[in-house]
Amino acid sequence: MKYSYKQLAKMIDHSLLHPTMTDKELIEGCKTAIDYDVAAVCIKPYFVKETAKILKGSGVAVCSVIGFPHGNSTTEIKVLETRKACEDGATEIDMVVNAGKALGEDWDYVKHEIQAINEECKKNGAILKVIFENDFLPEDKFKIRLCEICSDLGVAFIKTSTGYGFVKGSDGKYSYAGATEKDLKLMRKYAGSEVQIKAAGGIRNLDGLIKVMDLGCTRLGASATIAILEEAKKRLGMAPGNSSDTPSNSGY
Numbered sequence: 001m002k003y004s005y006k007q008l009a010k011m012i013d014h015s016l017l018h019p020t021m022t023d024k025e026l027i028e029g030c031k032t033a034i035d036y037d038v039a040a041v042c043i044k045p046y047f048v049k050e051t052a053k054i055l056k057g058s059g060v061a062v063c064s065v066i067g068f069p070h071g072n073s074t075t076e077i078k079v080l081e082t083r084k085a086c087e088d089g090a091t092e093i094d095m096v097v098n099a100g101k102a103l104g105e106d107w108d109y110v111k112h113e114i115q116a117i118n119e120e121c122k123k124n125g126a127i128l129k130v131i132f133e134n135d136f137l138p139e140d141k142f143k144i145r146l147c148e149i150c151s152d153l154g155v156a157f158i159k160t161s162t163g164y165g166f167v168k169g170s171d172g173k174y175s176y177a178g179a180t181e182k183d184l185k186l187m188r189k190y191a192g193s194e195v196q197i198k199a200a201g202g203i204r205n206l207d208g209l210i211k212v213m214d215l216g217c218t219r220l221g222a223s224a225t226i227a228i229l230e231e232a233k234k235r236l237g238m239a240p241g242n243s244s245d246t247p248s249n250s251g252y
Helices: 005-009 023-036 045-055 075-088 099-103 107-123 140-153 181-190 206-214 225-236
Strands: 012-016 040-043 061-066 092-096 127-131 157-159 196-200 219-222
Touching: 005 206, 005 225, 012 023, 012 196, 012 225, 023 040, 023 045, 023 225, 040 045, 045 061, 045 075, 061 075, 075 092, 075 107, 092 107, 099 107, 099 140, 107 127, 107 140, 140 157, 140 181, 157 219, 181 196, 206 219, 206 225
Parallel strands: 012 040, 012 219, 040 061, 061 092, 092 127, 127 157, 157 196, 196 219
Antiparallel strands: none
């Protein structure tokens, strides 16, 4: 395989955001992130301080979400959320854009909001990932304009989805596409070269991770971290539970 274990693991933001997750599950999830040596834990805002304590010295970053999942808080509240998350120990912030404002093409509002949050991140030594929620944006022109705005403002990352942006279909059922190949190619094409891309939503296996890496992504938001990285170890000839790049002699 062309990627090392470390390259694969450090692509992953281990997602612990489902609304039903208990504190016990969040603690276990943080320990999983340490065991697999991923890039970051993406955690609910109220649990940032505890997460920072658990991850201290591990090499796994603390990421919190802002305006999650629908992006409809006021700009002032989003900035306050960002400041609080950073004070509690977050060094990465995933913020959801106001989709209604984007669809209404109120680009001054959208730009001002992203700028305010990005500046708050920089004040606190954190990086910003801007979540477009592509399932809510039916035309490419909205995604392209967001790419341009984020590039102009110099945000660290742009991100496809929250994983919770469900759209009602003609059959009345809700679903989402998440990180599609079409959208990832579009985002890489229209974002500045210095802006990194995070894929999120619907990628649950190693082949999916490799595919988004090949498309130019440098992060993946995933809840299926264990399944993805255990498959990576298998293909690399590593023992289960071993997060080094050294092949085992176990016969895998």
